[in-house]
Amino acid sequence: MLSKADNELLTRVGPGTPMGNLMRQYWIPVLLSTELEPGGKPKRVRLLGESLIAYRAANGQAGLIGEFCPHRRVSLYFGRVEACGMRCAYHGWAFDLSGQCIDMPNEPPESNFKHKVRTTAYPCREQGGVIWTYMGPAAEPPPLPELEWTLLPPEHVFVSKRLQRCNYFQALEGGIDSSHINFLHAPLRRDDPEMIAELTKGGFGVGLAAQVSDTAPRFEVVDTDYGVLIGARRTLPDGRYYWRITQFLMPFYTMPPTELEDPMPQSHIWVPMDDEHVVNWMITWHPRRPLTKEELAAQVGGKGSHVVDYAPPTSAPYGDIIPANGPHNDYGMDWEAHRTRLFCGIPGFGMQDQAIQESAGPIVDRSLERLGTSDTAIIQVRRRLLNAAKALRDRGTPPPGQDPAAYAVRPASVILPPDVMWVEGAMDRLVVRPGRQLIYA
């Protein structure tokens, strides 16, 4: 459990909050690059409690500007996208990509008022088919993290995103919670081969996990320079250990364990829109080859963790990535399958996760919870984030993850003899660049 004060600190991300200030030290994904055309239609977005307009200037550069015009506070969503900035549709004030007012056509030509007006704007960069922004205080943003999937050819990578109606952290907790796989995503009977084969098609490593009779893995956690490494250990019938290793990377990345053979890593990015909504980015990639048609079909077919079946789009922030299923229809629950075949009859791992994460309400009151040993990873990741936010607030300490190269890691699964330390035994699977060692914190 957490104190009410720590729960507030963990979950509140708006401007001026300690966790919001921590998040603003890192690059944040905004939209896919393909969502904005040069000089085309802008999009409303909301990040860390701030309402913003994303657009692509006619010169091709992506921009992110505070939604409300500093003149009389109307929305710039209806503004005119120009060569290297945005012009308000009300009285024609124009702003460059940095937010500086560069034209005030309704003021006398001799006025120098425009030089004194600046609005919120955040720098954007593009990598891995994603537009990233830096909302922090540094005059010169840090380099982008060297996440493996952002540096691969596009055919190796599949990215989806969806909106969830809950605080980012309770969603993130699902991403580091290896013990729920045996329940939420499992068949009702563990000896039902047909169901196990069906579920494994979803591509989320449930097959072996579900077949291993040990439903109560032992957890070990290790702090690294970029986050936390989480090992879930199950004992195989032959006495060896089956380790499923999850990554947490500051401040909002999780990577669930891969399969043992031909690993195809996945990652979530839990980007807070505000305290009660999160954009759940999901990425699947293959380090060495393009994803096959079959693999892509499994990703988008509704069984896996990607959800791309959306409700009719609106122009609200992320209003085009709201899943079609939701609280209004019990997330598509098949109550008959729930009764007879599946531990949870909601179709697809992704919606099972979303339903269960949202079911706790917009912000979980962690002062009421009862944590067990299977929650070791969750406790450690909370501690890591809380400590980083407090250290930044109280002493200005730069948070973990300053080295962009530290982000070149993967999750893994590995079978090891009992006497091998799991991080060392799995090292060559965990690092993207051969020979690199993880740095413990």
Ligand code: FES
């Ligand atoms: S409100 Fe934007 S220019 Fe007047």
Ligand SMILES: [Fe+2]
């Ligand atoms: Fe899950």
